[in-house]
Amino acid sequence: MRxxxxxxxxxxxxxLCRPSPSILxxxxxxxxxxxxxxxxxxxxxxxEGAPQAPAKDAPAAPQxxxxxxxxxxxxKIRILMAREIQEDRLPPLSLxxxxxxxxxxxxxxLGIEDxxxxxxFLKQEFLLDTVENANADEFVAEVTKKVDEGFxxxxxxxxxxxxxxxxxxxxxxDAVVFNVGAPDEELREENCRxxxxxxxxxxxxxxxxxxxxxxxKQWRNWLLVVGPAPEDKAFADALKxxxxxxxxxxxxxxxxxxxxGSRRADGGFEQIQQQIPSFMQxxxxxxxxVIADEGELxxxxxxxxxxxxxxxxxTAGLYPTTWHPAVELWGGTQFQNRFQRLxxxxxxPLDYNAWTxxxxxxxxxxxxxxxxxxxxxxxxxxxxxxxxxxxxxxxTYRPWNGQLxxxxxxxxxxxxxxxxxxxxxxxxxxxxDTLGVDRPETKCTAFQ
Numbered sequence: 001m002r003x004x005x006x007x008x009x010x011x012x013x014x015x016l017c018r019p020s021p022s023i024l025x026x027x028x029x030x031x032x033x034x035x036x037x038x039x040x041x042x043x044x045x046x047x048e049g050a051p052q053a054p055a056k057d058a059p060a061a062p063q064x065x066x067x068x069x070x071x072x073x074x075x076k077i078r079i080l081m082a083r084e085i086q087e088d089r090l091p092p093l094s095l096x097x098x099x100x101x102x103x104x105x106x107x108x109x110l111g112i113e114d115x116x117x118x119x120x121f122l123k124q125e126f127l128l129d130t131v132e133n134a135n136a137d138e139f140v141a142e143v144t145k146k147v148d149e150g151f152x153x154x155x156x157x158x159x160x161x162x163x164x165x166x167x168x169x170x171x172x173x174d175a176v177v178f179n180v181g182a183p184d185e186e187l188r189e190e191n192c193r194x195x196x197x198x199x200x201x202x203x204x205x206x207x208x209x210x211x212x213x214x215x216x217k218q219w220r221n222w223l224l225v226v227g228p229a230p231e232d233k234a235f236a237d238a239l240k241x242x243x244x245x246x247x248x249x250x251x252x253x254x255x256x257x258x259x260x261g262s263r264r265a266d267g268g269f270e271q272i273q274q275q276i277p278s279f280m281q282x283x284x285x286x287x288x289x290v291i292a293d294e295g296e297l298x299x300x301x302x303x304x305x306x307x308x309x310x311x312x313x314x315t316a317g318l319y320p321t322t323w324h325p326a327v328e329l330w331g332g333t334q335f336q337n338r339f340q341r342l343x344x345x346x347x348x349p350l351d352y353n354a355w356t357x358x359x360x361x362x363x364x365x366x367x368x369x370x371x372x373x374x375x376x377x378x379x380x381x382x383x384x385x386x387x388x389x390x391x392x393x394x395x396t397y398r399p400w401n402g403q404l405x406x407x408x409x410x411x412x413x414x415x416x417x418x419x420x421x422x423x424x425x426x427x428x429x430x431x432x433d434t435l436g437v438d439r440p441e442t443k444c445t446a447f448q
Contacts, residue, residue, distance in 0.1 A: 075124045075371035077115075079358055080151040081108045082143045082166075084158035085134035092296040099348070104157045104180060105130065106343035107351030111358025113342070118366050126362060136162045140169050147175045152373035155357045157181040157350065167193040174373040176380070178357035181350060184234065188401040189437065192444035197380070197402045199356040203238035205436035206320040209408035209420035210313060211242035212434070216422045219287040219311070223280075224253040225302070226292045235315065236292040251284040258298045272301050280307035290314045317412070320420070323352035324411045329419075330392045356389055356404065363387050392419075398433075401444040405432040 083104065092098060100106075108128060115126040131146060133139040136159070143154055143166055152175040156163060160182045167177055171193070179187060179198045187193075188202055214220070222243060226236040236253075243250055256279065280289075289306055291314035293299035299316030311317065325336065325346035339347045364376040364385065379385055386394035391407045398405060409416045421431045433439070 073123055075122075075365070075369075076127060077119075077124060077153070077361060077365050077371045077376075078127045078129065078151045079108070079112070079153045079155060079361055080143065080146050081105055081128060081130045081354070082139070082154050082156045082158065083130065083132045084136065084139050084156075084162050085132055086159065087134055090295060090297060093298065093300045094296075097296060099350075100343075100345055102343065103348055104155075104350040104354045106339070106345075107347065107354035108155055108358050110339050110342050110351075111355040111362065113338075114355075114359060115362030115365070118362065122366055122369060124365055124371065126358075126365075128358075136165065140166050144169050147173055152176070153357075153361045153376075154178065155180055155354050157354070160184045160187055163187060163196070164191055164193070167196050170195060174377065176373075176377050178354075178360070180353035180357055185238070185437070188403050189443040192401050192446045194402070194446040197357070197360070197397055197404065199353045199360070199404045200350075201322050201406065201408060202403060202436050203235050204241060205403075205408060207235065207238035207242040208245065208435045209320040210318075210410060211239070211246045211248060212420045212422040212425055213410050213418055214288060214313065215246045215248060216424070220248050221285065221287045222248060222250045222290045223283050223286040223288070223310075224250050224290045224292065225256050225299075225314075226253065227256055227258070227295065227298060229295055229297075231294040232292045235294055239290060239292060239314070250290075251286050254279070254283075256293075256298055273305060276301055276305035277307045283307070286310060288313055289317075291316045318410060318417060319412075320408050320410055322349045322406065322408065323347060324409050324416045326411070326415045327390070327409065330390050332390050335390050356387065356395070356406075359389065360385075360387055393432075398439075400439050400442045400447050401437070402447065403436060405430060405435075407432065408435060 081104070112126050112128045115124075118124075119126055129146065129151060131139065131142045133142060139158070139162060143156075147154065147170055152173070154166070154170075154175065154177045156166060156177050157180050158166065163177065163179055163182055164187070170177065175195065177193075177196045179196055180200050183200055183203045183206065185202050185204055187196065188198060214222075222239075224236060224239065226232050240250060242248075286308075287310065289302060289310050289312045291299040291302055291312060293315045296315065299312075299314065303312045303317045306312070313319065325348070327336070336347060339351065343351075360380060361376060364379045365371065367384070368375050368379050370376060380397065381399070383396075383399075386396050389395050389406070393407070395404055395406045397403065408420045410418045410420060421434050425431065425434045427433050427438075
């Protein structure tokens with residue numbers, strides 16, 4: 001390095017000055033650092049300082065642990081829709097009342113959709129499978145097999161005797177059967193089973209709901225018309241009990257015999273127009289005609305055809321029901337619309353009963369954050385369980401017979417008229433227990 005020092009013109013010959021040792025040491029450190037950076041950036045050529053592969057038997061060098069694959073931690077809850085095909089049922093009186101092929105099943109599907117809406121946030125998935133059979137023994141065997149395969153919650157639309165066989169077949173398993181179709185009182189009383197819950201209202205609940213409204217209207221004197229079928233007589237017994245319970249009077253009871261199919265003959269309506277007034281002649285003074293015709297085979301003939309102009313109630317005219325397609329109260333409109341989009345039809349009572357059963361499982365799963373069958377069943381049996389079901393108040397299961405407490409609509413074919421329990425019918429614990437068999441009256445011992 002040449003440096004000129006001093007004033008005046010540059011000399012012809014400059015002086016060579018050497019840097020100090022400290023400067024040289026600094027340059028050496030900088031150069032060494034640059035060399036290291038360059039070596040790290042350039043690829044290593046084969047044979048030029050490349051690390052040797054470990055010996056065949058030498059342990060591999062530790063590597064950074066790869067992130068674990070995300071585990072499938074979604075809880076799966078499986079529900080079975082069990083439908084006993086009842087081919088011996090006569091068609092209803094009106095072609096408008098012929099049940100759709102997916103009656104009940106569509107309600108269960110809507111319940112699954114609603115459960116999964118909440119379940120997605122809780123990492124729960126609800127699955128639905130179906131069993132359908134007309135043979136009772138095969139039906140029970142197929143359902144039992146499905147329960148063993150992991151479907152502990154059975155939504156059953158079956159005859160009362162088949163329902164009891166199914167409950168007994170599952171009595172030693174962590175499983176529960178939801179009765180969504182049978183209104184028979186014996187299933188809740190003398191022949192109750194601890195592994196059966198009833199989302200379908202009993203006949204006594206329906207009769208009490210109707211009787212409360214008739215008492216509120218001061219229609220105290222009834223003329224009771226009963227069909228010949230065993231189901232008609234069972235509903236008539238529930239009506240008689242309700243009349244006694246609420247201080248009403250049956251002034252006359254008449255049995256109506258009919259010939260299935262005659263209504264479809266030419267001129268059949270003319271025969272009916274003559275038959276009904278003749279049948280009703282000579283009756284004691286009454287406020288209302290009460291019909292017991294569960295099969296809907298003759299009751300619709302009575303409105304506007306009676307000898308004396310009186311309202312017709314019971315299974316025709318004004319009737320009690322667990323659900324009605326015209327209900328708009330308590331969020332019912334959006335509920336009806338969702339079902340309409342899913343099933344392309346109106347919701348029927350059996351659909352509502354099945355939906356309530358499926359939602360009961362979903363509510364228990366969301367509250368316990370569990371998919372264990374025993375945990376969910378125990379929760380549904382506890383006093384912590386309740387269910388919002390578009391009826392203005394929370395629904396619960398009665399601890400003495402497994403019956404779902406719920407309000408009952410009183411309706412005509414076009415619109416609901418009122419909801420029972422009626423104002424003024426009080427109860428020590430729950431006004432809903434004014435409908436149906438109360439705890440002091442129960443004959444069920446299984447739950448004790």
